[in-house]
Amino acid sequence: MENFLRPATVLGGALVLTLIAGWLLDLLLRRADTRHAETPLWGLLRRCRVPVQVVLCVSLLRGTYRQARILPDHPVGVGRALTLVLIAGTAWLLVRIATVIVDYAYARYAAGESDEARVRRVRTQVTLIQRVVTAVVAVVAVALMLLTFPPMRAAGASLLASAGVLGIVAGIAAQAALGNLFAGLQIAFGDTVRIGDTVVVDQEWGKVEEITLTFLTVRTWDERRITMPVSYFTSKPYENWSRGGAEMTGTVFLHLDHSAPVPLLREHLERILPQIPEWDGRSWALVVTDTTPHTIQVRATATAKDADDLWTLRCAVRERLIAWLVTHHPYALPRVATSEAAPRPAG
Template sequence: MQTYLGTIVGVLAAAAIALIVVAVVHRLVRPLGRRSLLMRELSDHSYRPFRVAVTVLAVQFAVRATTGYAVGEPWRQALLHILVLVVIVTTAWLVASLLLVTEDTALARFRTDVPDNRQARRIKTQVRILRRVTVAAIVVLTIGVALMTFPSVRGVGASVLASAGVIGAVAALAAQSVLGNVFAGVQLAFSDAVRLDDVVVVEGEWGRIEEMTLSYVVVQIWDDRRLILPTSYFTTKPFQNWTRTQAAVLGTAEFEVDWSVPVQTMREELRRAVEGTELWDGRVCVLQVTDAVGGVVRIRALVSAADSPSLWDLRCLVREHLVGWLRDQRPTALPRTRTEIGDANSDLAWQWVQPRRPNPTPAEQGVPDDARVFGGSDDGDARSTTFVGPEEPVDAPR
């Protein structure tokens, strides 16, 4: 009875002392959180696991100290074993909370609510993948250490190690796809091929990377659907990443019109349309004739926007504006089918038209040259340098 009473008193005293020490440390650290984000996160998120771990450790020391003369008692061995298991679990909880607080503090330095957030999104992706790996590793190690406290498990350790090669080979064959996705997730996190909030085109769908795990990637499609893809998809198949280097992108709107369309006038109308909207970022506004076959002229309007959602709305706006302008101001430029019927001599007046003087160039008209994608402006010259083609091969000597 004295042994039990001494153990109970020692446990209560140790727990009280531990709680007092933890409370004092918490009061000392909490004011430091006003100046340090790390201290504030530690005070808010690591306080509970720290209190539990210190209390359990103090209780274990008290039990060992107060039951030293009852070494052979079975209840002592069982109680100490339970306390050791609880200490292992609470220590793992404390270590996991410290690592998560460190990761959250590192993420707080990188903001994703700014226009140029490419580096922040890359760091955020890597840290989130590392967090899942860290938690999984801590759980596995905790279970392994807890099992090693049982003598029967330690006794079969040698045979388990001897058969580890065979078990590993069988497990690798059985979980080949799962392991492939895990390694693909780690590769995506550090290869910078795709990040959170990147705008991508996969499987013919346009969307945004919403979530990345070790096994799958969630793509939020523009119409709020979710496309779930394995991580190995992004390492084995091609896909479009519109925001890998920057969010600004280019987009086109194409029209098929009659040969009588006034291209320069339409070009000026395009510029008036984009200058009157905030969707245009002011970089690129080009209108070009890209094809002229089959009785129609194909005209492409190339515009730029700060991000892909703005570009989509800008392209729709350009189409609506130019379609209305052609219908109301240039109805003769709408696509038409011509049929001419005449005699074999072709000497009728309407069958031969004297060629007119060619239209003056934009430079002769004194208007800006908006007819070139790879030139005519600083941005076009830079694009021309970036997309320069290979030099022509030198003829072999004869």
């Protein structure tokens, strides 16, 4: 009976203490969050409650499992299993703490910064930093777990002796992965592309939705996702429409008859632009840019605050100009001449 009661008492006591400690921690963080509503730190720290409980519970069991006689026939296996869980729980807690620090720093910076481009740059940097920290913690945790096994410790000396050769082999085998890793860091701190930027890659334009250490995702205007290695953005040319500011100038081309009333068309463009919400009011123009034997090419330009508004603005301008020409000046639309050519004058 004692062989059952003692382990059950220790396990139950550890669970109860863990639940009480987690409840007290969450209560203190909630009160701190209520008193200091101006900062999100205390609310973010509540994410660490579960890993703290795991680490606390496993630590209590790790220190008392021998006295509690939990599976007394397998003390080495129980101790090693608890050690593995403790390492994993500690790594989980460190990752959560790093995530909280990164989110808190980004939230404070975004709240006090009015420049959207700088906010996107910092968001890209802190996201990649968070991923690097997570990867490092995971690698260290796995290494510590492996070192808990005696055969792995015995193999450590031989592994260190051949570290040079293994490093060369690993470097050659992981050349592409390492290239993407360094490319991701270069993107993060070189400020070449940021989350939220409008880019054109492979004749597709969209917004950068996610940047990781190895790949980058672009969400196109029709909700498709283009995933490509981050090394693409350090080795090939691409268009970044958000670089240096999101404001853009768009063009609308019309092919009209030579008799088209260009001054009236220019006046109509000036009247309709204030009626289009996407026009930011900075500038506009309408000029004849080319001529052919059958038509003239008219280019209308207008500005918008970003690429999304520019697309809507261009469509609205094109639609209203053509509708106005069809209604009031249909002769200005291009025609195919089917009549005979005028004879050459005598002499």
